[in-house]
Amino acid sequence: MKASRLLHILLLLQTRHRITTAELSQRLEVSRRTILRDVEALSTAGVPVYAERGRNGGIVLLPDARLNASHLEPPELEALTLAGLDSDQLERIGLSAVWESAARKIAARQAAVPESRNVPRLADLVLMESTAWMTHKMASVDVSDLLSTLRHRRRLRIRYRRSAEKQGLTQVVDPYGIVAKSGRWYLIADYRGTGRMFALERLEAYEQLDERSGLRPDETLRTVWTALKERTEAPGGVSVTVRLRENGIDLARRILGTRIHHVSDAKNGWCTVVVRYSDLEAVRQLLQFGDSIEILAPEAARTRIGQLADDLARRHSIPTE
Secondary structure, three states: OHHHHHHHHHHHHHHHOEEOHHHHHHHHOOOHHHHHHHHHHHHHOOOOEEEEOOOOOEEEEOOOOOOOOOOOOHHHHHHHOOOOOOHHHHHHOOOHHHHHHHHHHHHHHHHOOHHHOOOOOHHHHOOOOOOOOOOOOOOOOOHHHHHHHHOOOEEEEEEEOOOOOOOOEEEEEEEEEEEEEOOEEEEEEEEOOEEEEEEHHHEEEEEEEEEEOOOOOOOOHHHHHHHHHHHHHOOOOEEEEEEEEHHHHHHHHHHHHHHEEEEOOOEOOEEEEEEEEOOHHHHHHHHHHHHHEEEEEOHHHHHHHHHHHHHHHHHOOOOOO
């Protein structure tokens, strides 16, 4: 504990060169007397640090001192390989403290380079947020515990509830790992030799088995995920042509994404858009565009949208006395 505290003091001083005993005491949750003893221990060990008395005093590190205190520990290096995760996701997999420790060491190393002190860091100019807009924390399992289980490379018996079903089904899978995508977590695994993704919010239970995972040769988490993503985002075989108000195009691109195959130039405030779906029933997604859209073709899509709209109209009609 003391070694960790001494390193923390060194990192703070290498970044700021001067800090009050009161702030160090508050940050490290120890008494000021303990801080002064720590500073004395560092000075005895040859670190150019001293306590400065007086109204503006504090703990001071000599400006030209460069300390070899920025070495990253193996867990910190591992945490940095997950740089795309935001703070909430790091907390879910139990790496927040390790990540913060690595970040302090990096900041200390950057502060030791004189020419970098007046240049903004990229971390001050770029913020990465992986969570989708207006979403709740949906993962029902402990992501950190699941990761610890996956390190053993054993088969899993899971109980998984498919979308729109009330009860989960039990199945045995060979897991590759997990993926964080737009604020949601997915277990990526082979089921009967085929890659599958399982949303963690619908993973009701899992159990590690004694058998080693029977993963496909030459396949990795990255390759299986890439194939699953391409399959999910692949254009469907049903092409639906619609008229869409010009001011709704940006919203359509955000909602429909790669389902949009073609957008014509606007004419009289309307655009012709071709949307591809895997099946005809998926056209119900277009209802959210309300009076900003009209289905042109195929006729089966027009008929289905008409049926859905009639049903909505009946359920929202005002009763007559």
